[in-house]
Amino acid sequence: MQRLRNPRIGIDQGELVLFSEFDSGGSMWTGEGARERRKLVTFQEAYRRPPAVQVSISLWDMDTSAAIRAELVTENITTTDFEVVFRTWADSRIARLRTAWIAMGELPFDDDWDDVD
Incomplete structure (x- = not known):
């Protein structure tokens, strides 16, 4: 039997x-060509x-003499990073580029049992 309780929601x-x-x-x-930067x-x-994680651009400084091509995504989301x-x-x-991010998800309870297979 599984015990039900209200989730502990965390926002970071x-x-x-x-x-x-x-x-x-x-x-x-x-x-020129394909370039990428990533940060943990x-x-x-x-x-x-x-958790669910959303990112957005909070500052961009781009040259406007060429088309502005950009993709900003999250990858490799785990419980810790x-x-x-x-x-x-x-x-x-x-x-230069600065991003803002927000993560929302369920936090564990201190008395949770580790999953055992």
Whole structure:
């Protein structure tokens, strides 16, 4: 028999500078073709199962002489962390990018039993 109880919902959020390359001549600013940057974000508290995570751009500094091509996603979401991934391609030039994120999910209870198979 499974005991039912109200879930403990956790919300975690933050901002991070994903990259800043205009002053260092990095490939996001000077390169062409497919480019990617990723950063690992660790939650303040572990979730019971992987939470829902949403990311958004909170600052972008991009050259407008070419088309702005960008993709911002989350990957590898676990109970303790996730990766923010930014991609661009062709001749787009991105000087810097800051992202905001929020995670929502169920937190474990102190008296939860570990799953045993």
